Amino acid sequence: MTADRFCFDGRTPCELSALPTNAGDAREDKPKYLSRTAANLEEMGRLQDGFYADGREGLVVILQALDAAGKDSTVKHVMGGLNPQGVTVHSFKQPSAEELSHDFLWRANRALPPRGGIAIFNRSYYEDVLVVQVHDLQKTYRMPPRTTEVGQREFFHRRYRQIRDYERYLYENGYRVLKIFLNVSKEKQKERFLERIETPAKNWKFSASDLKERALFDEYAKVIGEVISATATPECPWYVIPADQKWYTRYLVSELVADALRRSCHEYPALPDEARARLQDCRRRLEEED
Ligand code: ATP
Ligand code: MG
Numbered sequence: 001m002t003a004d005r006f007c008f009d010g011r012t013p014c015e016l017s018a019l020p021t022n023a024g025d026a027r028e029d030k031p032k033y034l035s036r037t038a039a040n041l042e043e044m045g046r047l048q049d050g051f052y053a054d055g056r057e058g059l060v061v062i063l064q065a066l067d068a069a070g071k072d073s074t075v076k077h078v079m080g081g082l083n084p085q086g087v088t089v090h091s092f093k094q095p096s097a098e099e100l101s102h103d104f105l106w107r108a109n110r111a112l113p114p115r116g117g118i119a120i121f122n123r124s125y126y127e128d129v130l131v132v133q134v135h136d137l138q139k140t141y142r143m144p145p146r147t148t149e150v151g152q153r154e155f156f157h158r159r160y161r162q163i164r165d166y167e168r169y170l171y172e173n174g175y176r177v178l179k180i181f182l183n184v185s186k187e188k189q190k191e192r193f194l195e196r197i198e199t200p201a202k203n204w205k206f207s208a209s210d211l212k213e214r215a216l217f218d219e220y221a222k223v224i225g226e227v228i229s230a231t232a233t234p235e236c237p238w239y240v241i242p243a244d245q246k247w248y249t250r251y252l253v254s255e256l257v258a259d260a261l262r263r264s265c266h267e268y269p270a271l272p273d274e275a276r277a278r279l280q281d282c283r284r285r286l287e288e289e290d
Contacts, residue, residue, distance in 0.1 A: 003255045009237040014228040016221040019240050021185035023248035033251045040254035041081030047258065048118065050266030052086040055116035057264045058175045061257060062124045065182035066220055067210050068192035069243040071122050074182065077250045078120065078257060088113060092123040100141065104128040104159070105166055115174060125166075126179075129159050129227050134219055160230035167236040177236050178260045180253060181228065182243035186217050 008014045026033055051057070061078075063071045075089055090111040099107045105125055113119040132138055133156050138148065148155060167177050184192075193214070196206035213220070232238040241252045271279070 001255055001259055003239055003241065003252045003259070006239045006241045006252070007237050008228055008232040008240060009234045010229070010232040014225045014232065014238070014240060016183065016225040016228070016240070017218075019183055020242045021183050021188065022242050022244040024242070026248055026251075027245065030247060034247060037247070037251040037254045040251070040258045041078075044078075044081040044254065044258045044261060045083065047261035047266050048082050048086060050268055051118075051261055051264055052083070052116045053268050054265045055269075056174060058113045058115050059118045059260055059264060060112065060121060060170070060175060060177045061118065061260075062121045062126065062177060062179045063182065064123060064126050064130070064180070064224075065243065066184060066189065066217065067213060068189045068196070069182035069184035070246050070249055071182060072205075073246060074249060074253055075120055075122055078253055081254065081257075082118065086116065087118045087120065089120045089122060092121065092125075092127060105162070112170075112175070125163065126227065126231075129156055129163070130220065130223060133223055134216055157230075160227065163231050164233060164236075167231070167233070171235045176260055176264060178256055179231075179236060179238045180256060181224065181238060181240045182249060183240050184243040186214075188244040189214060189217070 006019075051059070063074060065071050079087065079089070088111070092107070095107065108121070108125040111119055111121065133152075136152070138152075138155055141148075150158070170177055193206060193210060196202040228238045228240065239252070239256055241249060243249045
C-alpha cells in the first residue's frame with residue numbers, strides 16, 4: 001500500500017519539517033490516482049456494509065492537521081464512500097466549561113462509535129497535547145497541585161503515556177484507531193488562507209486568529225513531531241501524509257480507511273441452522289399466499 005510509506009509505528013522518531021508535504025512523482029499521474037480513489041471509495045462502502053452487519057469491531061479515524069490542511073474537505077470526501085447510517089463525525093473545538101470540568105479524554109470517549117460503527121474525529125484529544133502545550137493552557141485549568149507541580153515537560157509526558165494507554169485499551173477492547181496527520185506546507189497554508197479571504201463563499205472559514213496560530217507554525221511542527229514520536233505504536237501507528245494536493249491526500253486517506261476496514265471483522269453473520277429453517281418456513285408461507 002502506498003500509504004505505508006508515510007507510516008510511523010514508534011520505531012523511528014518523526015521530524016515533521018523533514019517530511020514531504022506534496023505528492024512528489026504522483027503529480028505526473030494524477031488521473032491514475034483519481035481512479036484508484038474512486039475504486040477505494042467503492043470498496044470502502046462494500047466493506048463497511050459487512051463491518052456494520054458483523055458488529056464486532058469499531059473504527060475511529062482521527063484527522064489532525066494545522067489550519068487549512070484540508071480536514072473538512074477530507075471528511076466530506078471520505079463520507080462520500082460510506083453509508084451515513086453507521087458513521088458519525090465529531091469536530092473537537094475549544095472545550096466547553098462542562099468538558100473542561102472533566103478529564104481530557106472524557107469528551108472523546110463519549111464520542112466513540114458502537115461496535116460496527118465508524119467515528120471520524122475532526123481534531124481529537126491530540127489537541128490536548130498540541131494547542132494546549134503550545135499555549136500553556138494547562139496553567140489555566142483547575143487541577144490539583146499533584147497533577148501540575150511536576151512541571152510542564154512531565155505534565156505532557158504523562159499525557160503521552162495516558163494516550164498510549166488509552167489507545168491500547170481501545171485496541172484490546174475491539175477498536176481500531178487510525179491516526180492521520182495531514183501535512184501541509186507553510187506556503188500552501190498561505191495560499192489557502194488568501195483564497196479564503198478573496199472568495200466570499202470561503203470568508204466564514206477564515207478568522208484573524210488563524211494568523212496568530214500561523215505565526216507559531218514552526219513551534220507547532222516541533223511539538224507535532226514529538227507527539228507523533230511519543231504516541232505511534234505498532235497497533236496504533238500514525239500516518240503523516242502530504243496535504244498540499246487535495247486529490248493526493250484523498251487518495252491516501254481512502255487507501256487507509258479501506259485498508260483498516262479490510263483488516264477489521266466484516267463477515268456477514270451466518271444464521272444458525274434453526275434460524276435458517278425458520279426463514280425457509282417464512283419463504284414457503286409467502287409463496288403459498290393467495
Ligand atoms: P477550520 O480548519 O475550518 O478552521 P477548525 O477545526 O480549525 O476548522 P475552528 O472552529 O476554527 O475549527 O477551530 C477549533 C479550535 O479549537 C482550534 O483552534 C483548536 O485548536 C481548538 N481546540 C480543539 N480542542 C481543543 C482543546 N482541547 N483545547 C484548546 N483548544 C482546542
Ligand atoms: Mg480554524
